[in-house]
Amino acid sequence: AQKVTQAQTEISVVEKEDVTLDCVYETRDTTYYLFWYKQPPSGELVFLIRRNSFDEQNEISGRYSWNFQKSTSSFNFTITASQVVDSAVYFCALTSGTALIFGKGTTLSVSS
Amino acid sequence: NAGVTQTPKFRILKIGQSMTLQCTQDMNHNYMYWYRQDPGMGLKLIYYSVGAGITDKGEVPNGYNVSRSTTEDFPLRLELAAPSQTSVYFCASRSTTFNSPLHFGNGTRLTVT
Numbered sequence: 229a230q231k232v233t234q235a236q237t238e239i240s241v242v243e244k245e246d247v248t249l250d251c252v253y254e255t256r257d258t259t260y261y262l263f264w265y266k267q268p269p270s271g272e273l274v275f276l277i278r279r280n281s282f283d284e285q286n287e288i289s290g291r292y293s294w295n296f297q298k299s300t301s302s303f304n305f306t307i308t309a310s311q312v313v314d315s316a317v318y319f320c321a322l323t324s325g326t327a328l329i330f331g332k333g334t335t336l337s338v339s340s
Numbered sequence: 341n342a343g344v345t346q347t348p349k350f351r352i353l354k355i356g357q358s359m360t361l362q363c364t365q366d367m368n369h370n371y372m373y374w375y376r377q378d379p380g381m382g383l384k385l386i387y388y389s390v391g392a393g394i395t396d397k398g399e400v401p402n403g404y405n406v407s408r409s410t411t412e413d414f415p416l417r418l419e420l421a422a423p424s425q426t427s428v429y430f431c432a433s434r435s436t437t438f439n440s441p442l443h444f445g446n447g448t449r450l451t452v453t
Binding site for chain 1: 432
């Protein structure tokens with residue numbers, strides 16, 4: 229069975245702090261994809277990034293970066309110099325076929 | 341393009357009532373999904389479909405039914421609503437490309453009292 233664990237339920241930081249959101253996954257498949265989604269207070273779900281199981285290169289997009297390590301089954305998400313607009317629930321998800329399995333999410337609160 | 345459209349946005353049901361949550365997409369996606377989101381529990385997959393006429397159960401299908409008569413529409417039916425079905429429901433779709441991301445609707449907030 230597949231599983232996604234986001235152990236951090238809530239994180240609070242002050243603006244300009246760096247913050248890392250952890251994601252650990254379980255799967256027996258050798259080919260799979262990992263995703264991160266953002267859910268701001270308005271409620272919609274916004275796709276941020278995907279990574280396939282054969283590509284362990286880290287990715288950076290502006291203040292966002294992702295670290296994928298197959299050895300530890302982790303796909304962590306770092307926000308550098310956090311801003312109030314980063315306040316949201318962040319979900320990590322996994323698929324190796326049709327269905328996408330989500331973690332329980334991490335609520336990030338950034339205060340000014 | 342409208343993307344994925346869900347109706348209604350809000351609904352209050354009494355215990356035992358039934359209703360259908362509507363979902364339609366205009367991206368010609370074969371794959372469609374229904375998730376429910378409960379506070380602190382993430383998104384749980386209820387049902388999904390890989391094409392018209394084909395549906396399959398997800399993690400939490402009990403108390404729900406779906407149909408997929410067209411590529412565009414994927415309604416979710418609640419029969420005999422129960423308080424445990426109070427939740428926010430999201431419909432999503434994606435293309436058949438393995439790594440394609442889900443496109444979500446804006447959700448339906450359902451309260452059963």
